[in-house]
Amino acid sequence: MNKLKLYFNELKKKYDCNITFCVDKISDKQLEKVPFIMHDFYRMISKAELPFGTIFPLDIALEESEKKPFMHNWFVFGQDNYFSFWLCSYIPDSEGLSFTAWDHESGSEIGEASDEDILSFLKYEEEEYEENDI
Numbered sequence: 646m647n648k649l650k651l652y653f654n655e656l657k658k659k660y661d662c663n664i665t666f667c668v669d670k671i672s673d674k675q676l677e678k679v680p681f682i683m684h685d686f687y688r689m690i691s692k693a694e695l696p697f698g699t700i701f702p703l704d705i706a707l708e709e710s711e712k713k714p715f716m717h718n719w720f721v722f723g724q725d726n727y728f729s730f731w732l733c734s735y736i737p738d739s740e741g742l743s744f745t746a747w748d749h750e751s752g753s754e755i756g757e758a759s760d761e762d763i764l765s766f767l768k769y770e771e772e773e774y775e776e777n778d779i
Contacts, residue, residue, distance in 0.1 A: 647685075647689075648764060649685075649686065649689065649690075649763070649764055650666075650689060652764055652767070652768070653666075653689075653690065653693070656693075656695060656771075660695065660696045662693065662694055662695050662696060663693065663694040664690065664692075664693040664694075664695075665690070665691040665692050665693065666689060666690060666691065667687075667688060667689055667690065667691045668691075670688070671687055671688050671703065675703060676688075678707055678710070678720075679703070679706075679707070679720060680720050680733045680734065680735045680736075680743065682733065682737070682743050682762065682763075683720065683722065683733055683763065686763055687703050691703070693723075695767075695771075696726075696774060696778075697725060697726065697770050697771055697773070697774030697778070698723055698724055698725040698726055698731065698770060699723050699724055699726075700722060700723040700731075701721070701722055701723050701724075706720065706721055706722045706723075709721040709730075714754075714755060715730075715732070715755075717735075718734065718735065718755075719732040719733070719734060719735070719747075719755060720732065720733045720734075720735060722763075725746065725770065727748075728748045728749060728750040728751070729746040729747055729748045729749070730746065730747050730749060731744070731746055731766070731770075732744065732745050732746070732747055732755065732758075733763070734758055737758070737761075738757060738758050741761050742757070742758035742759060742760060742761055743758050743760070743761065743762075744758055744759065744760040744761070744762070744763060744765075744766035745757065745758045745759045745760070745766075746759075746766075746770070
């Protein structure tokens with residue numbers, strides 16, 4: 646079992662949250678508009694309602710990603726429980742980073758990516774939740 650699946654199983658036990666693992670196989674055609682780094686993720690997870698945010702089902706993520714200011718640069722795969730969208734760049738930056746959160750109500754531009762993979766991104770979001778909300 647890979648690290649991501651283990652992590653989601655741990656989240657399910659720890660928080661009793663709603664995580665839907667993929668039953669149906671996602672086609673390559675469906676994944677064409679998803680950053681490559683998220684292909685394995687969406688082949689495993691269909692959607693998740695976590696105590697610190699929501700991971701969108703693929704159809705909603707694709708729809709959100711077509712809106713300004715995201716289209717062409719950022720894939721919107723979820724949001725926290727406040728004001729921030731969870732984003733993945735289509736092309737990693739020079740340091741190999743792809744993931745970030747963006748507070749859409751702040752009035753600021755989308756910043757640089759802060760995490761290399763979705764697992765480190767989600768663990769950071771969980772830590773923030775535990776430090777501030779529990």
